[in-house]
Amino acid sequence: MSSLSLKGIRKSYGSLDVIKGVDLDIKAKEFVVFVGPSGCGKSTLLRMIAGLEPITGGDLNIGGKRMNDVDPSRRGIAMVFQTYALYPHMTVRENMGFALRFAGVAKDQIAKQVNEAARILALEPLLDRLPKELSGGQRQRVAIGRAIVRHPDVFLFDEPLSNLDAELRVHMRIEIARLHRELQATMIYVTHDQVEAMTLADTIVVLRDGRIEQVGRPLELYDNPANQFVAGFIGSPK
Numbered sequence: 001m002s003s004l005s006l007k008g009i010r011k012s013y014g015s016l017d018v019i020k021g022v023d024l025d026i027k028a029k030e031f032v033v034f035v036g037p038s039g040c041g042k043s044t045l046l047r048m049i050a051g052l053e054p055i056t057g058g059d060l061n062i063g064g065k066r067m068n069d070v071d072p073s074r075r076g077i078a079m080v081f082q083t084y085a086l087y088p089h090m091t092v093r094e095n096m097g098f099a100l101r102f103a104g105v106a107k108d109q110i111a112k113q114v115n116e117a118a119r120i121l122a123l124e125p126l127l128d129r130l131p132k133e134l135s136g137g138q139r140q141r142v143a144i145g146r147a148i149v150r151h152p153d154v155f156l157f158d159e160p161l162s163n164l165d166a167e168l169r170v171h172m173r174i175e176i177a178r179l180h181r182e183l184q185a186t187m188i189y190v191t192h193d194q195v196e197a198m199t200l201a202d203t204i205v206v207l208r209d210g211r212i213e214q215v216g217r218p219l220e221l222y223d224n225p226a227n228q229f230v231a232g233f234i235g236s237p238k
């Protein structure tokens with residue numbers, strides 16, 4: 001349950017400025033949702049927070065520590081992607097335990113953490129199956145399970161439900177809300193789905209072309225979008 005602070009965060013690829021100075025404070029246990037058009041920099045921001053992408057400028061603090069140059073494995077963060085690339089030849093149990101095994105965690109401790117995550121996600125009956133024997137929603141639950149077993153302080157979700165059909169998205173949205181209550185972790189969640197944003201978020205951050213356009217509680221943004229652009233994502237139809 002770490003707080004995060006982004007100060008003047010920038011990212012350039014060569015001469016292309018992609019993130020142009022982002023300031024944002026996120027409280028411990030807060031559920032923050034990023035929305036914005038394709039290409040505005042949502043994934044880039046998450047990848048910088050996770051340490052998967054070097055930060056060009058500014059300060060990133062997690063849990064009060066400067067993290068700009070800290071190894072991804074030491075940031076207390078786990079990321080869940082849109083395409084849940086499970087290892088096809090490993091069972092659910094092995095997929096969930098892999099990162100821990102890789103990190104040298106003892107076998108019985110791995111078993112304990114995998115069983116706990118499986119309980120939280122109702123994956124217990126599926127632990128010995130292979131990914132190809134699972135539905136899309138079950139696979140995505142395994143992907144979330146892989147994040148949970150690491151006991152991160154911060155979860156980053158990059159459009160985790162956009163490959164699922166509408167019915168399953170609703171179900172998984174409720175699951176993620178429950179997960180947030182149960183784990184009491186800080187969560188940053190990228191989505192295109194206005195309903196997901198409105199129902200999951202404590203705070204919504206609207207991004208546009210590498211900058212923050214508006215930050216607020218869902219109903220604040222819904223009732224008082226700063227401009228047409230924000231209204232297009234989250235505002236009430238006028």
Ligand code: ADP
Pocket residue numbers: 013016018036037038039040041042043044045
């Ligand atoms: P979003 O997730 O909001 O759709 P991204 O963070 O993926 O946006 O991308 C933001 C911008 O950065 C886009 O213009 C994209 O083309 C560019 N970009 C992302 N990754 C790279 C890269 N490795 N090299 C060059 N440009 C990149």
Ligand code: MG
Pocket residue numbers: 042043044158
């Ligand atoms: Mg993206």
